[in-house]
Amino acid sequence: MRVLRASGHRVMPWKNGGGSTTQIAVAPEGAGLEAFDWRVSMADVAGDGPFSSFPGIDRTLAILSGAGMRLDIAGRASLELKAASAPAAFPADVPTAATLIDGPIRDLNVMTRRGGFAHKVTRHEARAVVSAPAGGFTLVLSRMAGLVVAEAAGAAVELGLDDAVRLDGPATLTPGGDGAFFVIELWPVIASARL
Template identity: 55%
Template sequence: MRILRAGDHRRMPWKNGKGETVEIAVFPEDASVDTFDWRISMAPVVSDGPFSIFPGIDRTLSILTGDGMMLSVEGMASTILGRKSVPFSFAGDAKTEVVLQAGPITDLNVMTRRGRFSHRVTRAEQGGEIGFSAEATLVILVVTGKAQVSQVELGPLDAVILDNPADSRDLRLETQEPCFVIEIFASASH
């Protein structure tokens, strides 16, 4: 089990240079924005405009703070995402535009390299037993408040990574606040 404290997350410019992202976790650990196999980040979005293009990447967005955004992804119907919306998945190589609904937001962005990894993002509203695949690398991100994962105290925007199935036996999430449970799956050919 690895604990990733909010104060240790790495800040970097967006791939398109139009903002800043906060990298929570990346694999391999020394990967760049162009070479990662999977990446979890969050970013403030302060104005309408295009998203960065990530060829060969599948991504899922969720809203952490703010009143939401309308997301227009090439080849898909436009959708409005808010804090309580189901995480929204789309191809990172599709042209994507955002229109903010009522001011800035912060989004959670999970990305995996197509053909090597895939992912599933679930919003957990309260604690208890966590259902997940034993074959997955599991990442839990606390949004606000505090949470406890198997006796480890986590604060706002802290995360925990469990990449060893033995770490995940009898895993319990204790929280009264929303958290995100992210499962990362290696493809059979990887």
């Protein structure tokens, strides 16, 4: 179990220069925006505009705070995304634009390099039992104070707002108050399956 405290997250500019993002975790460690295998971050969005393009990347987006946004993804119908909505998955290399519903928002972005890694993002508000996917691992992002994460091996940690933890096996997550938490499953794509 590896804890990633909010105070240690890295703030950096968006790829298109239109705002800032808070990087929670990336692989390989220290990889830039052109060379990551996977990346988990939060972005503060203050205005309408286009998304940065990431060739060969798949993305999942969830609203963490604010009224939400309308997503216009090329080839799809407009999608309204709010805090209570299920996370939305789409290719990060198709033209995409966002229109804010009512003021600034903060969102969660999970991105994986297509053909190398895959991911799944789930939003929870109640106690949950999670297990790392076969051949992969799980990141948990807390959007509340006092989320208790206990591994099957007996280790436990308490997470505050925007803290995260990496799990390589099963764990029980117990909320310590109101709010949500996100379970992000990441796993490598088996080479033979890409042939």
